[in-house]
């Protein structure tokens with residue numbers, strides 16, 4: 706169900722617009738459905754999102770007004786973000802930087818997880834429309850969701866929120882503004898410094914360094930020693946036979962040397 710929409714001109718990325726809906730099933734779904742009407746840099750935010758989606762057809766739960774759920778529109782040609790594969794890490798770096806402003810130290814887990822104290826605080830989902838050469842970068846950040854509310858939910862990995870980690874509530878509008886500033890900066894930094902700069906910045910807070918991991922791809926699961934995120938965004942691991950393997954996508958589980 707779609708309802709009231711507030712248009713905040715100039716509050717999106719690079720002076721584009723921010724649309725704030727009271728409620729949407731999914732900001733990514735709405736942006737993809739309205740691809741033709743949206744401009745590069747427009748941001749679609751929902752105060753309540755009822756059926757948010759995550760990677761691998763998972764659902765993204767963000768009840769009530771607790772959380773930040775938004776989708777940023779990036780139109781190719783107008784914007785070179787050095788390839789779609791790098792957008793997830795670039796957005797994760799922006800989230801890490803924004804969280805730092807609010808006193809939280811985040812770690813990054815390839816390809817799209819932002820963790821605080823080993824628990825997932827944010828997720829990113831990039832989806833594209835080829836006909837409109839548009840990429841929708843969906844971001845979900847747990848801002849004020851409480852520990853009891855989190856404990857009643859089932860996730861593929863333990864969740865947390867800014868409020869749980871800092872024992873205080875946050876102004877979600879302020880968090881949104883900060884995140885959009887950091888997202889803009891992170892994309893511009895990548896354009897100016899090239900794709901290799903993403904891997905370098907990722908490494909500063911890469912929670913998989915030194916770990917033995919399992920990467921579950923579409924065909925099979927491969928176990929090995931994590932060997933870093935590459936300049937093109939791929940994950941590298943060295944398997945039991947000493948062979949270096951590269952992955953564009955997959956689900957990562959830490960097998961040895963502790964959790965993230």
Ligand code: BTN
Pocket residue numbers: 730731732733734756757758759760761763765773774775776817827828829830843844845846
């Ligand atoms: C994941 O961790 O699997 C990705 C979660 C992405 C959730 C965000 S919330 C805003 C945007 N709209 C959606 O339906 N999903 C993304």
